[in-house]
Amino acid sequence: MKINHLGIAVKSIAISAQKYESGLGWKKSTGIIHDPIQKVKILFMEDDHGNRYELLEPMSDDSPINRILEKRTSLYHFCYEVQDIKFKIKELTKKGFILISGPVEAVAFDGNLIAFLINWDNLIIELLEQ
DSSP states (O other): OEEEEEEEEOSOHHHHHHHHHHHHOOEEOSOOEEETTTTEEEEEEEOTTOOEEEEEEESSTTOTTHHHHHHOSEEEEEEEEESOHHHHHHHHHHTTOEEEEEEEEOGGGTTOEEEEEEOTTOOEEEEEEO
16 A cells, blocks of 8 residues: 555644744645545645645544544554555454544545544554545
8 A cells, every 4th residue: 555645633734834834844735625524624735755744633622633632733644545445444454453434535535535444553544545
């Protein structure tokens, strides 16, 4: 699987984006995207090597990233591109991953399907069907 992006849970996209721009030289590659399905605001950024980062800010008190932010701003997930999301979910659940969300259409990816899984180390991965 190819990594598409790293997701980072933040309290404020505006503040974090400015800090990543000045601190690491990341550039905004999208405007802010509102995703009512995932209950987050999203901003994609890229570094000088083309690596993509997704900043996620909660839109409401019931956003799934609020629990993570209670502890600290954090790496939230790895996103992998897959050809067949249902096949990959089946394969990963046989290997001990637990499906926690999806598959659902993703606003940030023009309606392509996404799903989130968690493993034995509490690592969350997102699958993005391409």
